[in-house]
Amino acid sequence: MPALLRTFLTSIRRSLPAILSVAVALAAWEIYVLVSGISALVLPAPSRVIGQIAANRALLWANTLPTLQATLTGFAFSLSLAFTLSVLIDFVPRLRRALFPVFVISQTLPLVAIAPLVVLWFGFGLTPKILLVALVTFFPMLIALVDGYESTEPEIEALLASMGASRAGIFRRARFPSAMPYFFGGLRISITYAVVAAIFAEYVGARSGLGIVILNAKNSFRPDLMLAAVVISSALTLALFGATALLQWLVLGWRQAGAVR
Amino acid sequence: MSALELSHIGLSLGGTPVLDDVSMHVASGEFVSILGPSGCGKSSLLRLLIRALQPDRGEILVGGALLEESPPAFAFMPQRDALMPWRRIIDNVILGLEVQGVRPAAARARVRPLFATFGLDGFEQHYPAQLSGGMRQRAALMRTIVQDRPVQLLDEPFGALDALTRTEMQRWLERRWQHARWTTVLVTHDVREAVALSDRIYVLSPRPARIIAEFAVPDRRPRLGRTLSPEAVRLEAALLDTLLTPTGDRS
Ligand SMILES: Nc1ncnc2c1ncn2[C@@H]1O[C@H](COP(=O)(O)OP(=O)(O)O)[C@@H](O)[C@H]1O
Ligand SMILES: [Mg+2]
Numbered sequence: 001m002p003a004l005l006r007t008f009l010t011s012i013r014r015s016l017p018a019i020l021s022v023a024v025a026l027a028a029w030e031i032y033v034l035v036s037g038i039s040a041l042v043l044p045a046p047s048r049v050i051g052q053i054a055a056n057r058a059l060l061w062a063n064t065l066p067t068l069q070a071t072l073t074g075f076a077f078s079l080s081l082a083f084t085l086s087v088l089i090d091f092v093p094r095l096r097r098a099l100f101p102v103f104v105i106s107q108t109l110p111l112v113a114i115a116p117l118v119v120l121w122f123g124f125g126l127t128p129k130i131l132l133v134a135l136v137t138f139f140p141m142l143i144a145l146v147d148g149y150e151s152t153e154p155e156i157e158a159l160l161a162s163m164g165a166s167r168a169g170i171f172r173r174a175r176f177p178s179a180m181p182y183f184f185g186g187l188r189i190s191i192t193y194a195v196v197a198a199i200f201a202e203y204v205g206a207r208s209g210l211g212i213v214i215l216n217a218k219n220s221f222r223p224d225l226m227l228a229a230v231v232i233s234s235a236l237t238l239a240l241f242g243a244t245a246l247l248q249w250l251v252l253g254w255r256q257a258g259a260v261r
Numbered sequence: 262m263s264a265l266e267l268s269h270i271g272l273s274l275g276g277t278p279v280l281d282d283v284s285m286h287v288a289s290g291e292f293v294s295i296l297g298p299s300g301c302g303k304s305s306l307l308r309l310l311i312r313a314l315q316p317d318r319g320e321i322l323v324g325g326a327l328l329e330e331s332p333p334a335f336a337f338m339p340q341r342d343a344l345m346p347w348r349r350i351i352d353n354v355i356l357g358l359e360v361q362g363v364r365p366a367a368a369r370a371r372v373r374p375l376f377a378t379f380g381l382d383g384f385e386q387h388y389p390a391q392l393s394g395g396m397r398q399r400a401a402l403m404r405t406i407v408q409d410r411p412v413q414l415l416d417e418p419f420g421a422l423d424a425l426t427r428t429e430m431q432r433w434l435e436r437r438w439q440h441a442r443w444t445t446v447l448v449t450h451d452v453r454e455a456v457a458l459s460d461r462i463y464v465l466s467p468r469p470a471r472i473i474a475e476f477a478v479p480d481r482r483p484r485l486g487r488t489l490s491p492e493a494v495r496l497e498a499a500l501l502d503t504l505l506t507p508t509g510d511r512s
Binding site: 153155156158159160161162163164169173174177180252254255 | 333
């Protein structure tokens, strides 16, 4: 797929300034640590953090997998729930008024209080992580879908009705596709929240995961290992973000077609 | 027998009277225009026919049967083209057939030969955003025609086009119509367009709309691209007069 390759190369070229500014910041950091002679127990140099990633790669890898699993499972759970409810709300508008206040309140709960409770109730396994990821990502996805359905052009709906389409037919042929740009907008934001929520859940209580690596490193005064885990979690988030962008590019190909003319 | 007959239709929307006693008829194979100022209720009238709205008073007969009891009779072209931006042109064109239950592959095969006629040859796989305004309008018209319904309802199909493209599209529609003789109801506020394309013209008053005049167009077709006959010129003047002094006492 040469078009895909071209898009990829273009995005590399576009991100050059960003890569450059990050490199400059890292260099400044490295030089500061070198010149000031500050202890690695307070501020480790970037080179030391990278060294830690290499030295602890087995540990980091073993703990990245549970975080990735929690993120993806929790997000998949949240997505299926958001989609099912969005469809129900679309067909039974009264549900919207009944349910939205509950969801809005769920978004006001401070995670620092909820996370320990959820761990208390569901233990140190996968379940609390899934629930916390879902709590953070469910509402943004539901809003994206419901708003997306509402963005459907009324003329397109009238047209379908004039052709004899049922309400379900109108949903499938017009309302659902109209929601796709909104859906992907929500997806890109939510996937980054999902990783943060999974790590936070682990930090509060779990058997394994990047959150646990960060917790243990903190307790043994190892900022270099903490930062190594942070680098890995950022890389994980960026990879998932990139995957959603790719998916959007594949599904919403018609938008590129429009832009080219 | 009339393809379509409206008698004494009254309609209010949100407490506002929009249509006030509208009666008209359309014969099979006839091209009828409904001419009226913006906001007088032309689109609402079409929405009654596609049953997106219910009249408060009056009766609509389709091929002699009550609208509610007759099989689907109308192919509707909304005021904006309403092409789905995520569907390729050919998949937009087959939308009505798909809703009728025709399999997409069969529907595509059925409409493909028509692309040349509609000046869209080679654009089957394009997305609507890649087409010019005139081409999009032709695609929307094609989507209307291929449904093969007894009556075509066109709501200001060329209203959003620039003057040159509009003229080009009107000429094109005139030629197509002379070939095919689709029973057509055209809604417009453009006097020229109504005179150029119609067999008969109904003129609506401002809201609440009543029919204040009915004219038959005497000229022979094709009318566009030639000098209008003196009768047609007089008709244009009379229509403009009726629209500008909408008391209805001219007819
Ligand atoms: N839901 C509604 N409630 C109240 N007034 C409406 C509603 N829909 C349309 N109208 C009014 O009805 C009139 C006719 O609208 P429309 O049929 O779209 O006019 P036209 O197509 O002739 O420009 C307009 O003046 C509009 O403001
Ligand atoms: Mg209108």
